Amino acid sequence: MTSRPYVLLSCASSLDGYLDDATDRRLVLSNDADWDRVDEVRASCDAILVGANTIRRDNPRLLVRSAARRRRRVAEGRPESPVKVTITASGDLDPSAAFFATGEQLVYAPDGTATPGETVPMGERVDLAAVLADLAGRGVARLMVEGGTGTHTAFLTAGLADELHLAIAPFFVGDSDAPRFVHDGRFPWHAEHRATLVEIRAIGNVALHRYLLSQSEVDRHWLRAAIELSTRCPPSETAFAVGAIVVDAHGDELARGWSRESGGTEHAEEAALAKLDPADPRLAGATIYSSLEPCGRRASRPRTCTELILAAGIPRVVFALREPPTFVDGRGAELLAAGGVEVVELPDLAPAVREVNRELL
Structure with a gap:
């Protein structure tokens, strides 16, 4: 209750x-x-x-x-x-x-x-x-x-x-x-x-x-939008389909991205952050919504999404599903929290993320 x-x-x-x-x-x-x-x-x-x-x-x-x-x-x-x-x-x-x-x-x-x-x-x-x-x-x-x-x-x-x-x-x-x-x-x-x-x-x-x-309903709104965005991802046998949206403190969307958006191996958070000026002052009060826990380990790029988020100074991350150890053991949430980021997990939306990635899960 x-x-x-x-x-x-x-x-x-x-x-x-x-x-x-x-x-x-x-x-x-x-x-x-x-x-x-x-x-x-x-x-x-x-x-x-x-x-x-x-x-x-x-x-x-x-x-x-x-x-x-x-x-x-x-x-x-x-x-x-x-x-x-x-x-x-x-x-x-x-x-x-x-x-x-x-x-x-x-x-x-x-x-x-x-x-x-x-x-x-x-x-x-x-x-x-x-x-x-x-x-x-x-x-x-x-x-x-x-x-x-x-x-x-x-x-x-x-x-x-x-x-x-x-x-x-x-x-x-x-x-x-x-x-x-x-x-x-x-x-x-x-x-x-x-x-x-x-x-x-x-x-x-x-x-x-x-x-x-309420913040909880705002989080669910944007996270649902990120999950819907993940359905645009090109199929892959070696990477999950993920959507990410960056929203500023006023509730305005700053950028969005999805996995393999340009046809390469970029992750959703990486694709969204690449569209923003790293010096944008709005990032200091922003939230990034990612359908999947941001990666803490990565083989295809020199920097993980966790590192990119910390470097951008984004203070808050909301995601639906912990990254399954299918490819790597990421521990992104723990690394973000250790870096001073507020991490919010909404597991009630995780089934929708699993459905998008059902071929890999």
């Missing part, structure tokens, strides 16, 4: 970052196609969380709308819609709210709060990390957070979000009294440490921006 669920924040806002206007009418920010996208995301999750103010202001039902998606969930042994979750400091919730009408509900509140659904007492205050730990203990692996402003701010400033789906409506609200996407705060993502944009999609006249927020 993981310590917390995967947390996906979902939000629609105006061009100037507002979730609504200041009137009593609900502002429509999205369109039918985007609502269907949100419904698909809901159907993929185990629970949906909103703040108590969202229940009071918007009275959401938080159900999967598509009958086909509900049937698919039931066929998978899951309830028709995800568990509905809210957090309240006061317990001031209307028992007739749509949130409580159907399905399973969880209410996280201080001790003694009486609300419909199952109430989970949290002591004097509601702690987000404790909420997530409790949800994980209940089998929630994927949590969708749909707002509002205070809830989004709390998850983001605490660094407890893995992904953000931000749909931008093509108009301005221009009213400082209206609710914004987030309040002021100290966020982990700023000018020197940015979120990783992985998708921009036009959905009618709405633009979906999808960002990865």
Whole structure:
């Protein structure tokens, strides 16, 4: 059991970052196609969380709308819609709210709060990390957070979000009294440490921006891209197929390469680094993602990939599969760590690397 669920924040806002206007009418920010996208995301999750103010202001039902998606969930042994979750400091919730009408509900509140659904007492205050730990203990692996402003701010400033789906409506609200996407705060993502944009999609006249927020998900994104790159390698009976990508501290790709890219015997890390100026200052904060552990021993070149990485001053290496002793006993990870490099291994992606190299393994 993981310590917390995967947390996906979902939000629609105006061009100037507002979730609504200041009137009593609900502002429509999205369109039918985007609502269907949100419904698909809901159907993929185990629970949906909103703040108590969202229940009071918007009275959401938080159900999967598509009958086909509900049937698919039931066929998978899951309830028709995800568990509905809210957090309240006061317990001031209307028992007739749509949130409580159907399905399973969880209410996280201080001790003694009486609300419909199952109430989970949290002591004097509601702690987000404790909420997530409790949800994980209940089998929630994927949590969708749909707002509002205070809830989004709390998850983001605490660094407890893995992904953000931000749909931008093509108009301005221009009213400082209206609710914004987030309040002021100290966020982990700023000018020197940015979120990783992985998708921009036009959905009618709405633009979906999808960002990865947690380092673990950013690492998986780039490592999957490196593994996909390895499928370009020319076949060889004496060397593995490997892909490598160098990414700077801002999340921008600097270079990529793959084994035997030029038809010779170069390795993936070597091919990528050869495209960069060794004096490039961005290398000092970069990460190199390699589908296979960088080599620590080599017969075809005077310098190993481990030596090239150390010489480049790259402080972080992420790979999926330890180099099998098919050709050499490389020990690249140990040599890199001894050289002061942070080495991260993601063995859950190793089967994909083995599949690319199945003829040699």
